[in-house]
Amino acid sequence: MAAPTPAYPLVSVIIPCYNHGRYLPEAFASVWQQDYPAVEVVVVDDGSTDTTRAVTATDPRVKYVYQENQGLSAARNTGIDHSTGQYLVFLDADDWLLPDALKINAGYLIQNPALAFVSGGHDKVFTALGRIKQEAQEVTTDHYLHMLQGNYIGMHATVMYQRWVFDAVRYDPTLRACEDYDVYLRIARTHPVAHHTHRIAAYRLHDTNMSGNIPMMLRTVLAVQARQQPLLRTDAEKQAYAHGQFVWKKYYSEEIYYKIMAGAKPATLAELTTLLSLKPRFVLRYILQHQTPMIKKTIKKITPNSGLRLLHKVGAYNQYMPAIGKVDLGDFARTTPFSTEFGYDRGGPVDRYYIEKFLTQEAPSIKGRILEIGDNEYTLRFGKTQVLHSDILHVDASNPHATFIGDLSNAPHIPDNTFDCVVLTQTLHLIYEYKQALATCHRILKPGGVLLLTVPGITPIDHGEWKKTWYWSFTDSALHRLMAETFPSDSLTITSYGNVFIATAFLYGLGLQEVTPAQLDVYDPQFQVINAVKAVKAYPLA
Known part of the structure; x- marks a missing residue:
């Protein structure tokens, strides 16, 4: 690693890792191949039980920090405390940086020191399908308003921060997900930021990604966005916030819909509940065709009596039991049969x-x-x-x-x-x-x-x-x-x-x-x- 200079301020690449030791060599290689001389790598081992420590020990250029398992946010905060760079990048262990990533982002911050962070585009790598999809959204102004309407950044490793940002802002360890979106919103509300469409990093999508738990992701992202509601001042901000609520619900509902249609696994009740407001007829048809004991039990728990009666009438729920005196006899409220000829x-x-x-x-x-x-x-x-x-x-x-x-x-x-x-x-x-x-x-x-x-x-x-x-x-x-x-x-x-x-x-x-x-x-x-x-x-x- 070369000594930092005004032309090349030190960049700290912080890699939180929990049982992803097998991915670390690829992440390290993506950092060392950068055409940027002043780099340090800090691995924060968040209580891993795999080969994370041993893999890190094979590269003397990497600083290793161990902590008992506390989660991704706490690991990133630990990385901040153990790093020394003027600029900070957070790279998940199973992702990697694309060529010139550090040089491109550092260039923006050097040219405009007032920027709190700069972000760029990325590649989504679908490992099971062997497919890559490029993601790059152009946003040049009103970054806070855009961020209220959705996370246009999409991948954390595309972001390079000024160190001074973290004197006032840290990652929230109570969040199970969307901690990066929370940080973006808090920073963009009070500081200038920039975004470009150069591809900076690759995001590996596989079965263990936290983002695969779609109902949990939706609950968390709406809660993170709701933290901004008391801070909204202008009509434009309030409109952006309301639109963002709709956008997030629609986005994750469609994710669930396509996942169910793919048919790899049965839908969970949480997924069906999330999808209900966007596609109620689809959910009803699915329940009619796939009534698992778990779905039946939860339908009874969360649905009011009138709703259970309706589901029963359309055949979606066969365990409805009306209260005493509340039986709807309908056409059977008669003392003569419809046919006296056995039908x-x-x-x-x-x-x-x-x-x-x-x-x-x-x-x-x-x-x-x-x-x-x-x-x-x-x-x-x-x-x-x-x-x-x-x-x-x-x-x-x-x-x-x-x-x-x-x-x-x-x-x-x-x-x-x-x-x-x-x-x-x-x-x-x-x-x-x-x-x-x-x-x-x-x-x-x-x-x-x-x-x-x-x-x-x-x-x-x-x-x-x-x-x-x-x-x-x-x-x-x-x-x-x-x-x-x-x-x-x-x-x-x-x-x-x-x-x-x-x-x-x-x-x-x-x-x-x-x-x-x-x-x-x-x-x-x-x-x-x-x-x-x-x-x-x-x-x-x-």
Whole structure:
């Protein structure tokens, strides 16, 4: 290092470092390559546990200062106290200076000693993408007004300070971020500063950058800017301040938006809350699609009752519980259903969704010779090419499609061990002697044959053809005991479907098109709409 002269005042490059020892050689090299002779480098080790001390020791030109971990602001303040230069530059350990950086900035301060600091442009280096973006904003006048509207400097290493500035101003150790913006505002309010567009330094962007915590950055930058509010004197300053509040919110909201759209990680609740004022519809759609337990819990905590009700109505929050006496009954505030035909006149019964879901799952069993009760619609739809012979049992002898006539509970004319599968959907509840009907099913199945059975749980009662023979509803517990009396218990698979909303919709006669698969697929054992059984007939013992 050459001795300082009036033409080359000493420049102190202060490098705070916390566990970034691996980056220091590149930072040092960027300083020593400068075409400026009077330089000292001070590394402030802020309690690092990595190789920071050892790396620094390899370069005898560097002054090393250690302190217990106190944060970036405190480390910079320590660097000020241990440096001797007339001009000061703060270079983060993972960044570097570009060629001629010190010469360019020192030239401004030498020519105009009244300047408190001078700043320039920089490069943003996206390490994960291998991409560099040049950042340089032209600001020639009204620096304080511009600074109220946003941090046009953008990178701290582009700034060269006069030492005398820090006789009155220091970095605030209570700030987790934006401590540089706080210093810029405090200095620019009372001292002349300068800015140019020459590129001075490179800012490395990676996962450990503090600026990656966007909600925290927004909270902090607004708090820093708010410190200036009591000091504003002119209308221009007050307008600049108000515009700055908007600019910061918009900037960080857009950062969050593009981060979420990139989809690398799920959005946090803090990010969604920050984005809410700028893009409420996007936030609502995101919540609808990505309801994590954390999001649900926090929505309940921060949202007023009226807001929870609205979110519930649009499907964004399904845990809303109105207070006693505050239930909004809406269209359900009636004592008559919307349909008395099970919803057939509104697009079809909702319980058919469960019946057909069960048969879709068990379709591989619908094969060979099959008996279905009433008609063979499900046999043909779900058995398809697996069906070798389709039989229909009907109580009415006038039915031209029936191959067997009779009551399933008393059908000795149906031969034993005949069918590979019996499809018995929504029929057992119409048979008073239902145990005998199950015994018949077991008898007429071949060994290894399968009974596919569905029965109603919570249901309206038919007011037409089946009114007088609608005897039963079945719970899953009842089916476990009942089926085991006829079929081996280890051959039984019992599946339940339904929840309080679907049960209510079914009772009111809503059609299938009026509810969603997401609503249908939620299961609550307290509200069983349909129960389904797959039972396999055992082979005889040898």
